[in-house]
Structure formats: structure tokens, C-alpha cells
């Protein structure tokens with residue numbers, strides 16, 4: 001059986017697509033079908049012609065490609081034939097599309113095209129279009145294995161046809177989608193659905209053919225838009241880069257395209273959000289509405305007033321400060337309140353020891369510069385409120401990052417609470433665990449649901465606090481009225497067995513406290529203070545609201561975080577936020593992250609210098625009258641660096657004084673964590689008395705330390721981050737006193753340091769000072785001697 005080949009529509013398309021086929025195969029019946037096939041395979045570059053569809057010889061005769069095998073098919077001139085083919089294809093395509101539309105709505109059944117039928121009638125033969133129709137109609141019947149693809153008028157669907165059909169289907173899908181969109185738009189704009197319909201099908205006046213062209217143009221336009229706007233091309237766009245694309249292009253160019261549908265708006269870049277807005281994102285409302293307090297605000301102790309509104313809302317007990325407190329303050333030299341105290345005391349002082357049920361209790365966040373008096377701002381109200389207590393329970397917990405700070409705050413509280421009977425204790429790990437336990441609880445043997453406390457106020461470091469919460473029987477936070485987190489930014493960065501979430505879970509009221517009928521002893525209550533006071537122990541009724549926590553959180557820091565994640569971890573209740581700052585600063589925080597507050601009495605300077613000149617420059621700052629660095633804290637990057645610098649300066653002083661360079665010997669000491677508590681205390685006392693001129697230390701030890709006599713701070717090694725800088729320089733210019741902060745910046749660090757300052761909007765506040773090398777000449781000889789001794793001491797090249 002010979003093979004029958006018809007050079008069908010697609011074959012023409014292919015031939016059109018490849019320039020090398022311009023000559024086209026010569027068709028002669030004398031070749032026989034197999035020969036035609038063979039020739040096609042050899043002539044056509046690109047896809048093998050043998051892969052094209054095969055059509056029954058009867059059809060071949062009908063299609064006019066052969067006259068039945070007797071006469072050779074006339075060979076047309078190349079360009080004319082091509083032209084004709086193109087015209088035919090164009091026409092055919094339009095007809096096809098029209099027929100396809102006629103098959104709407106669901107296109108389930110293919111109806112014969114009337115135009116094609118008329119054509120058939122007039123020509124008296126089946127055109128190629130009809131052949132394709134037949135193919136489309138019957139293409140879901142695959143040929144039996146081994147059979148030639150054509151059998152008695154049935155034509156199988158080739159790959160190409162399948163692609164075209166799929167493309168058609170996709171196009172129809174897009175049309176439907178477009179229709180729905182227009183309908184939606186019409187509805188939104190108050191137009192009618194018919195109008196949308198008309199818009200979609202606009203153009204029938206131009207003839208049915210043009211509808212299809214318009215559609216194609218619009219869809220193309222859509223695809224182009226999609227590409228322009230960075231959308232990922234969908235499958236529709238795929239596989240269109242070959243013959244069909246060429247055809248479409250031809251169709252478009254040969255007809256006048258109607259105006260495309262209104263373009264979709266291209267996505268536009270949203271305007272960048274304001275930095276101030278960004279800084280507030282994710283923060284609770286209370287923190288967004290921060291209240292700004294002028295750093296220079298002062299209120300005389302006698303003149304402190306509590307607004308009537310505060311008295312009412314807090315169910316206030318303390319209308320003014322007690323006489324006893326006034327006396328205590330006078331004794332400690334406090335005659336007027338600093339800004340942070342004047343701002344916060346009117347809110348805290350009226351608070352009740354046992355709040356009324358359903359009173360709105362706020363948490364407070366206070367950001368105030370270093371040395372601005374934050375300790376008194378919380379110590380005064382705690383002592384005033386708790387001094388009304390009858391039974392000793394742990395009602396105030398103050399968490400601080402270092403032992404030294406705990407000692408410092410304990411001293412302040414004890415001096416304020418003198419004569420009140422309040423018990424104040426501390427746990428820092430300085431003493432044995434058993435000793436601390438005995439200071440904390442009265443009874444460790446009887447299991448008591450309400451706990452047992454010897455203290456009213458506890459000051460603790462987070463690590464040791466966690467140890468007691470987990471291991472000290474009857475130690476409980478359930479009666480806590482105030483939780484104070486001082487140096488909050490630093491503490492929030494410390495994990496310590498997840499101390500914060502643990503502490504918060506201990507102060508949360510239990511959902512189902514035991515019923516009184518269990519025979520609990522009167523002191524065995526799990527309920528918070530106000531329930532205890534009002535005897536509302538029974539929480540079993542359905543009407544009961546959840547138990548309200550009566551613990552208020554107060555957070556203080558010079559660099560309070562605005563990191564929403566960290567703020568969320570605090571589980572704040574109706575927070576109020578106070579920012580104490582200089583009036584020259586913007587009243588709305590515009591930076592994202594932390595807010596840094598500096599004392600207004602601080603003067604900041606920096607030296608940018610080669611590393612090897614750092615010691616000599618420090619010596620110059622100490623010895624030159626113009627700078628007079630004395631009573632200074634000198635910060636280094638490590639304990640080792642502290643040790644080396646202390647020795648170098650000691651050796652230098654020996655050589656300089658002996659060599660007659662300068663009068664009094666400067667006393668330099670290292671203040672490190674390696675010293676015992678007693679030694680540190682003694683050293684601080686000597687520094688306070690002026691017996692020690694320079695204390696060299698690292699960041700860890702100096703944080704929050706209140707040394708009123710510090711007049712200079714020197715960052716011998718630059719601080720690693722802005723927070724460290726703030727806390728270093730904050731050791732001077734405290735409580736309104738003058739102070740100077742120096743930073744020795746190595747040349748290669750200058751970019752980083754300045755960048756850090758610029759980011760915090762603080763670079764302008766730092767004056768750049770230059771020291772000439774000639775000015776250092778007088779110290780060189782003694783410095784050489786000191787360096788030699790240092791090398792000898794360390795036994796290696798220093």
C-alpha cells in the first residue's frame with residue numbers, strides 16, 4: 001500500500017515560514033505519493049515534512065492538489081503562489097474564528113460554517129477550510145495502531161492542530177474572563193451589563209472578521225502589558241513564537257485594527273512611607289502617642305501637684321507627698337524634682353496599694369537621658385504606696401542588669417524607706433543561695449499556695465531571680481503590685497533562661513484559682529490583691545470576668561527600644577510612653593528603632609588619629625591644662641586592654657614625674673569584674689574622694705553606675721554600638737552637672753564611628769579636635785621608658 005500524502009494547510013504554513021522553501025516542492029502525479037513525501041522530506045529544512053498530516057488520495061483529488069494522478073499539477077510562479085496562499089490563509093483563518101464564535105456558548109459542537117458551505121456550493125468542491133473543519137470535528141478519533149492516519153474521510157489531529165485548538169480554547173477562556181471583568185467594571189461604574197457586553201463585542205459594524213482581529217490585538221496588548229509590568233507570562237503566551245505569530249502579524253498589518261480596549265493601569269510605585277510613620281509601625285497606640293517632656297523641667301518638691309483627673313482615675317490615696325518623704329528627700333539633697341520625676345510622679349503617686357476593681361491600670365515606659373534621675377522616679381512612689389501595707393508580701397520587684405546597680409538602687413530605696421517598716425532585699429548571687437533564700441521567705445517547709453515573703457521590695461539581677469523562682473519554696477510573685485525593669489534595653493536583650501516571659505507568667509493571675517471551699521487558710525489565697533480585699537474569691541460563676549492583673553509594669557531606660565517585637569514581648573497593658581529630651585530635638589521620633597537621649601550638660605569631642613598615637617594623645621589629654629582630663633572613666637574594649645593601659649599609664653607617670661615632667665602623679669586604677677565586691681566598693685569610694693584620678697574599665701562594669709564625681713569619660717577604644725556610646729558618655733554630666741566625653745577614633749575606624757553617629761543623628765554634636773604631633777614631643781622620652789617596661793612586664797613585644 002502506497003503512502004498518501006497531502007500537502008495540507010499546515011504544510012503550507014511551514015513552507016511559508018522557511019525562506020529556503022521559497023522554490024517549493026514540485027508536485028507531479030507521476031512522482032507517486034511516496035515520491036512526493038520523500039521529496040518533501042529532503043527539501044524542507046526544519047521540521048520534517050513526513051511528520052505532517054496525511055490525507056486520503058480521494059481528498060487529495062478534491063483539494064485540487066492533484067488531478068487524480070494523470071496530469072501534473074501546474075506549477076505556479078513562486079511569488080504568485082505564495083501570495084495566494086497567504087491570502088487564502090488569512091481568509092480561512094478569519095472564517096475559522098468566526099465559525100468558532102458561532103459555536104458559542106460552550107463550543108461543544110462544531111457547526112458548519114455557512115460561508116464555507118456557500119463557498120463549497122459555488123465551487124462544487126471541498127475546500128481546504130472544509131477539510132480542516134472535518135479534521136476539527138473528528139480529530140478526537142485516533143488512528144488504529146499501524147493504520148495510516150487517514151481513513152474514509154476521518155482526519156486525525158496533528159500536534160500542530162492540537163496546539164491551535166488549545167490556543168483557541170485559551171483565547172475563548174480569556175474572552176470570557178474579559179467579559180466578566182467588563183461586567184464587573186460596568187457594575188461598579190453604574191453602567192449596564194449590556195454596555196459591557198457591547199464594549200467586549202464592539203466592532204460588528206466592521207464585519208465579523210474584524211471582531212476577531214480586534215480580539216487578537218487586545219489580547220496581544222494585554223500580554224504585552226503583562227510583560228511590561230513584570231508579570232510572569234502565562235501558558236497562553238507560550239508556543240506562540242512560530243507560525244501563528246507570523247500569521248497574526250500578517251493579519252494585523254493587512255487590516256486596519258480598531259482601537260484597543262482601555263489599557264489596564266500599570267502598577268505604580270507607592271510613595272515611600274514617612275520615617276516617622278515607619279518608626280511607629282507595630283507599636284501599641286500608647287507608644288505612638290508618646291508624651292515629650294522637656295529635659296530642663298524642674299518642679300520644687302513642695303510644689304508638686306497631682307491633677308484631679310489622676311486622683312479620680314487611680315482612686316487616689318496620695319494627694320501629695322507625705323511629710324516623711326519630703327523630709328527624706330531634703331536630707332538626700334533633693335529640693336526640686338528633675339524632669340523625669342516631675343513628669344511621672346503625678347501619675348504614679350495617686351495609685352492605690354489595692355486598686356479598685358475595674359480600674360484601668362497603665363504600664364509605663366520612660367525614656368530619659370543617663371543621670372536624669374530615673375531611680376528616684378520609681379523609688380519615691382513605690383515607697384509611698386507600699387508604706388500603707390499591713391501584711392508583708394512581695395509587692396515590688398526591681399530587675400537590674402548588674403550587681404553594682406542592685407547595690408546602688410538598694411541604697412537609694414533604703415534611705416527613702418527609713419521609718420516606714422518596709423523590708424527591702426536583694427538577690428544577685430553575691431551571697432550563697434541558701435543565705436538569699438533565708439532572706440527571701442519566712443517558711444520554706446510548709447507548702448503555702450499564697451507563698452511566704454519576708455520582703456516588701458526585692459531588687460534582683462535576672463539570672464538569680466530565675467534561680468529563686470524555680471528553686472525556692474514559697475517564693476512567689478503573685479502579690480506583685482509593681483514590676484520595674486530598669487536599664488530596660490539591656491535587660492530585654494538578655495535571655496537568662498527567658499527570664500522576662502517567665503516573670504510575666506508568674507505575675508499573670510490564675511485562670512481557675514482553687515475554690516475557698518477547699519478549706520484554704522485565709523493567707524492561702526491565689527487571688528490578686530483586690531479580690532482578696534473584697535472577698536470575691538469565688539470565680540466559678542459564669543458571669544465572672546477574667547481576673548485582672550494588679551501588677552503594673554514600669555520600664556526605664558536611656559535608650560528605650562522601639563522594636564515592636566521586643567515591645568510585644570512585654571505584654572504591656574494600656575501603656576503610656578514618656579520621652580524626656582532636650583527641646584531642640586524633634587518632638588516626634590523620626591528614627592526607626594531606639595531613641596537616644598543625652599544630657600544637655602554634656603560636651604562631646606573626638607580625636608581621629610593613627611592607632612600608635614593613641615596612648616600619647618590620652619597622656620596629652622590628661623596632662624595638658626587645656627583639656628585637664630581628671631576624675632575620668634576610661635573605657636577599653638576588654639579586660640586585657642584595661643590591664644595593659646593601666647600599666648602603661650602607671651609606668652609613664654613614674655618616668656614622667658621622676659623626670660620632672662609634671663607636678664603631681666596621676667593615679668590610675670583598673671575597675672574590672674575580677675575585683676571582689678569589697679575592693680570595687682573601696683575603689684569607687686577612693687575615686688569619689690578624688691584619691692584615684694582615672695578608672696579604666698570595660699562597658700559591662702560601668703553601665704548605669706552612678707558616680708556623681710565623674711567629670712570626664714574617655715572612650716579609649718570606640719564603643720561598638722550607639723547604645724554603648726550613650727551609656728558610656730552618660731557616666732558624666734549627671735544630675736545636671738557639666739561633663740565632657742572624649743572618643744579616640746583610630747583612622748580606619750573613623751568611617752564606621754561617624755556613620756554610627758550620623759545614623760543616630762548625633763554627629764553634629766561631637767566636636768572634632770586636632771592635636772599636633774609637636775604637642776606630643778614633651779611626653780616621648782617618658783613614653784619610651786614606659787613602653788620598655790611594659791615589654792619587660794609582658795615578656796614579649798608589647
Ligand SMILES: Nc1ncnc2c1ncn2[C@@H]1O[C@H](COP(=O)(O)OP(=O)(O)OP(=O)(O)O)[C@@H](O)[C@H]1O
Nearest residue numbers: 334336337338370371372373374375376704706735
Ligand atoms: N531631684 C534630684 N535632685 C538632685 N539630685 C538628684 C535628683 N534626682 C536624682 N538625683 C541624683 O542624680 C544622680 C543620677 O540619678 P540616677 O542614677 O537615678 O540617674 P539615671 O537616670 O538612673 O541614670 P542611668 O540611666 O545612668 O542609670 C544620682 O546621683 C541621684 O542622686
